[in-house]
Amino acid sequence: MASGTLTVDLEALVQNWRALGALAGTEAGAVVKADAYGLGVGPVSRALAKAGARSFFVATAEEAATLRRELGDGPTIYIFSGHMAGDTDMIGDLSLVPLLNSIDQLQRHLEALPGAPFGVQLDTGMNRLGMEPAEWAALRDLALAQGPSLIMSHLSSADEPQSAMNALQLRVFKDMTDGIDVPRSLAATGGTLLGPDYHFDLVRPGVGLYGGAPYKEALPVAYLELPVVQVRDVEAGESVGYNMGYVARQPRRVATLSAGYADGLIRALSGKAKLYYGQRECALLGRVSMDLITVDITHLPEVPASLTLLGRQQGVDTLATAAGTIGYEILTSLGARYTRRYSGG
Numbered sequence: 001m002a003s004g005t006l007t008v009d010l011e012a013l014v015q016n017w018r019a020l021g022a023l024a025g026t027e028a029g030a031v032v033k034a035d036a037y038g039l040g041v042g043p044v045s046r047a048l049a050k051a052g053a054r055s056f057f058v059a060t061a062e063e064a065a066t067l068r069r070e071l072g073d074g075p076t077i078y079i080f081s082g083h084m085a086g087d088t089d090m091i092g093d094l095s096l097v098p099l100l101n102s103i104d105q106l107q108r109h110l111e112a113l114p115g116a117p118f119g120v121q122l123d124t125g126m127n128r129l130g131m132e133p134a135e136w137a138a139l140r141d142l143a144l145a146q147g148p149s150l151i152m153s154h155l156s157s158a159d160e161p162q163s164a165m166n167a168l169q170l171r172v173f174k175d176m177t178d179g180i181d182v183p184r185s186l187a188a189t190g191g192t193l194l195g196p197d198y199h200f201d202l203v204r205p206g207v208g209l210y211g212g213a214p215y216k217e218a219l220p221v222a223y224l225e226l227p228v229v230q231v232r233d234v235e236a237g238e239s240v241g242y243n244m245g246y247v248a249r250q251p252r253r254v255a256t257l258s259a260g261y262a263d264g265l266i267r268a269l270s271g272k273a274k275l276y277y278g279q280r281e282c283a284l285l286g287r288v289s290m291d292l293i294t295v296d297i298t299h300l301p302e303v304p305a306s307l308t309l310l311g312r313q314q315g316v317d318t319l320a321t322a323a324g325t326i327g328y329e330i331l332t333s334l335g336a337r338y339t340r341r342y343s344g345g
């Protein structure tokens with residue numbers, strides 16, 4: 001078998017969710033947008049629902065419709081992008097809850113689906129999604145009269161605890177919502193770690209569930225094992241891979257592994273990533289190809305059947321750092337060709 005194996009530890013996922021909820025002392029929702037950060041929205045969401053998660057968040061109505069099929073009736077499914085033109089049937093038929101971002105979305109929702117649930121997203125300074133303070137001041141009486149189920153906003157810099165932006169956004173959020181009798185949510189993973197001022201009634205962790213920074217205590221959730229397809233010995237002076245990306249200075253034993261940029265091993269990993277055989281580190285040599293990478297195994301005592309790219313030896317953030325990116329991008333890039341295994345849950 002030449003496909004890599006991506007193992008998702010659902011037990012660790014559930015433990016991370018419980019730990020973040022315990023830290024917050026409030027309800028913990030689960031952000032499962034982008035196919036649960038690349039790990040599979042069906043198994044991930046079902047495991048979390050079974051563990052007691054009641055509020056799920058996705059980016060689009062299409063994602064929400066997929067999630068409803070996975071979860072059945074019961075859990076609340078929120079949509080960050082709100083109520084877009086064309087979403088009305090899905091939102092109505094599947095009881096999805098759009099987080100309305102603007103006066104246009106509020107009007108669309110109230111006209112198309114009167115009485116249907118909704119939440120409100122406020123912009124407290126990130127300038128990405130949500131109603132701005134002046135817009136909210138004008139709409140709030142109308143919106144509150146319809147009984148929104150959640151009012152939320154999003155922090156731009158929660159992964160930098162020392163950033164003044166956190167306290168600033170907190171103040172704006174409180175100014176916009178204090179005294180309103182509707183559940184409130186401000187914190188994603190980073191905000192959950194900022195302390196009780198940021199927790200309100202519900203936290204919305206995403207990346208921390210999947211074992212990523214800034215939640216340092218997270219248990220690893222994703223394990224990626226790549227099979228060795230071929231091994232060869234190269235002489236000093238020979239090159240390996242496209243454009244002679246690596247040139248051997250001494251004789252080397254090179255393993256060719258089945259996975260490449262089409263599987264989410266972004267090209268920025270070329271010449272930088274490390275793989276593991278047990279605790280032994282093996283350097284990726286030369287360029288990442290579409291389907292293959294080449295790895296130095298000169299120092300190994302035997303020819304391995306496979307090497308580990310993600311595991312206890314190396315998590316998504318370490319790998320991301322090698323490529324100059326963040327764990328979120330490594331996770332959400334994980335490709336469709338891996339054999340996926342789900343353990344625990």
Ligand SMILES: *Cc1c(COP(=O)(O)O)cnc(C)c1O
Binds near residue numbers: 031154206207
């Ligand atoms: C993606 C997202 C989250 C989850 O963020 P993490 O940093 O992955 O925990 C929460 N809220 C909103 C609005 C988001 O877009």
